[in-house]
Amino acid sequence: MSYDDDLPPRILAVDPGQKRVGLAVSDPFGNFAVGLDTISNHDGKDLIPELAAICQKYDVKQIVMGLPLHMSGEEGVSSQKAREMAALLSEKLNLPVALMDERLTSKIAEQTLRDQGISSSKNRKKGIIDQAAAMRILQDYMDRQRAKR
Numbered sequence: 001m002s003y004d005d006d007l008p009p010r011i012l013a014v015d016p017g018q019k020r021v022g023l024a025v026s027d028p029f030g031n032f033a034v035g036l037d038t039i040s041n042h043d044g045k046d047l048i049p050e051l052a053a054i055c056q057k058y059d060v061k062q063i064v065m066g067l068p069l070h071m072s073g074e075e076g077v078s079s080q081k082a083r084e085m086a087a088l089l090s091e092k093l094n095l096p097v098a099l100m101d102e103r104l105t106s107k108i109a110e111q112t113l114r115d116q117g118i119s120s121s122k123n124r125k126k127g128i129i130d131q132a133a134a135m136r137i138l139q140d141y142m143d144r145q146r147a148k149r
Contacts, residue, residue: 007028007029007030008026008029008030009030009060009061009062010025010026010028010030010058010059010060010061010062011025011026011030011060011061011062011063011064011138011141011142012024012025012051012054012055012058012060012062012063012064013025013033013063013064013065013066013134013135013137013138013141014051014063014064014065014066014085014089014134015065015066015102015130015133015134015137016041016065016066016068016078016081016082016085017041017130018041019040019041019042020038020039020040020041020127020130021038021039021040021041021047021130022035022038022127022129022130022131022132022133022134023035023036023037023038023039023054023131023134024036024131024134024135024137024138025054025058025060025138026138026142030142031142032139032142033134033135033136033137033138033139033142034135035131035132035134035135036054036131036134037127037131038127038128038130038131039051047085048088048089048092048093051089051093052092052093055093055095060095061095062095062096062097062098063086063089063090063093063095063096063097063098064097064098064099064100064137064138064141065082065085065086065089065097065098065099065100065137066082066099066100066101066102066133066134066137067079067082067083067099067100067101067102068082068102069101069102082099083099086099098141100137100140100141102133102137
């Protein structure tokens with residue numbers, strides 16, 4: 001058994017958005033979410049090649065994707081698009097994809113950045129909020145998985 005066999009599998013978090021897709025990956029020890037760059041998203045863009053390259057670079061074995069729900073918990077058009085994207089990622093990348101409720105993750109990320117003295121208007125343009133939201137989704141997912149053990 002090698003050292004790598006003792007490490008948990010890496011997880012990629014995807015926060016799907018209409019303009020940008022926020023990304024985060026678990027650290028090699030499975031304790032913390034680490035933000036990655038955001039990728040631009042527009043109608044008709046094929047995100048699979050970029051996500052496949054990221055999965056290969058970080059040796060990702062699972063994906064967790066934010067599921068945008070209404071505050072009531074009901075699903076809408078964005079939820080359906082996220083489910084379709086999750087199914088496509090699972091099929092094309094041959095990886096399991098878990099869906100995670102992402103209600104308020106962007107607001108929490110924005111507030112966290114504001115508390116750190118970082119301007120939200122500049123960061124929204126740069127995708128930092130999308131990245132921070134992906135980190136929140138992944139950290140919540142990992143914390144829940146740890147609590148189940």
